[in-house]
Amino acid sequence: MNSNSQIALAVDLGGTNLRVGVVDEIGQVLESQSCSSVKAGKNLLVTLGDLLERLAENSIRPNHELKGVALGIPGIVDGSQGVVYQSPHFPDWDQLEVLSYFRRRFSCPVIMDNDANLIALGELWKGTGQGLENFLLLTLGTGVGGAIIINKQIFHGDSGFAGEFGHVVIEQDGFHCHCGSRGCLEMYVSATGIKELILHAEDLEKETFLKKAGQDIDHLTIERLYQLTLEGDTFGHVLFRTMGHSLGVGIASLVNVLGIFNVLIGGGISAASDFFLPAAEKELSGRTYRETAKRVKILKCQLGDAAGLIGGASQFLWK
């Protein structure tokens, strides 16, 4: 306790929740706070900056050495330029200079990356990805995030946009997606996608289910769906199986493209993996060449909500 301890601040900005935390050099989250992501456009940056400053004031001790601040942001993010081009949950963000704003407010180094990329780095440092050279990661939450780890590093592509696994098309004339495309994986395997599946279910089944859930479609949570399925609801089982089928199709495409065999699954919906993974694995093995099918492994993430914070901090603290 007497010697100096290196720490980092990290932000994980999700579509539903915003999380800030202090992480130490062994990857422990010392303090964290989360709140609902306010859809406040550019003001969100000010809110975020204030939250971070307060967290720093309250939790950084004299023996702490602050090494940096890491920002995980969903959407089309170019970390090297510091720009968020588009963020699905914050539609008025348009080529927003996020990094320079935080660099003005903090005197330590600040980095930014796509939120799923930082989650992958967290799992690589302290979670399921430890020891793996290459892996793919999908986060199943409000939307679908993705990351590609090659040689223990994030693969960013030409401008930081790599890993948009939610926008792999699995049905060329399928459900309309907010990105402008149709039949995107996200529209079948995220919270948004599962609601879309319910909307397209037969009226009687849908109505019976929603009555039982006691929630209308706009307020239905995945937690409630999970709970009803645990209690044996057959509509819930069918939904998760259908979702698993589509997830297997999407992962088959990813594995065929990248030839990377370890696929990590995280995000809030992964809590229900018992209900959808068997269908996904069956589909995946039927849709890949024999030698690929033998090698592919779907693995569960270990760090839960903390992964993005830990991954962000790893960029300053991992030796």
Added chain:
Amino acid sequence: MNSNSQIALAVDLGGTNLRVGVVDEIGQVLESQSCSSVKAGKNLLVTLGDLLERLAENSIRPNHELKGVALGIPGIVDGSQGVVYQSPHFPDWDQLEVLSYFRRRFSCPVIMDNDANLIALGELWKGTGQGLENFLLLTLGTGVGGAIIINKQIFHGDSGFAGEFGHVVIEQDGFHCHCGSRGCLEMYVSATGIKELILHAEDLEKETFLKKAGQDIDHLTIERLYQLTLEGDTFGHVLFRTMGHSLGVGIASLVNVLGIFNVLIGGGISAASDFFLPAAEKELSGRTYRETAKRVKILKCQLGDAAGLIGGASQFLWK
């Protein structure tokens, strides 16, 4: 002519044609031979070895220094282990030790890779890929081949299987594919896929077209289809547009996954690109985020049938 000249031998084994050639250090094909790929299973290796030896005897001059032999093989190929696990056009190849066979027959170094990977290396050295750090390549022929160039090198994935772009699923319950999956890109944009589109066309249109072509569906060539389309056949135009639509969907998925913006198109069918590229480009731009759509470029390959030979040779001759 007096000084020594370095050369390499290369094989490009396609589903329809087999090509062998001698390439010099500036990437010129000095001699080449091609013939129909005999579906002779393991005997094909003997035939190939004989062809290569004869080519070497007839075309290597005293001032030539043979640096190596490169083998481009379609399918699930692990070049580092020297094994062809599966090859779509040679179904009886099962974990075949191709590299060791050629290493026994030739005293110089021998390497092996997926055929599309060598085509990409050819375009990188002497074709459209010159100067590009990263690009994707699709070959549209009997099937669909794919390659990923990252930092001017082939990205192989965990075991050499990366780049199976033909098996990106664009329609989860679509046409059955020989790989065991359904709705694979290959079933919509290759010669096999175009025939599948004709098979599923309305009877009257299909019959009128085949009568005009003077060929039944099994013998219909893409050259004949192209010729009729050039002459203004509306069914041909619709076919190529439909194919272009699916190609755009597939490329959108690839670009969203990899964040790589230069996409090279080669293979026999690319000769008809005037008929399918506009549809592909329109689809692609509608199915990617604005910032991606701005940056993506579809580029035509330049080296034609010689690309695979040149790319194979580049592994020994490119300084």
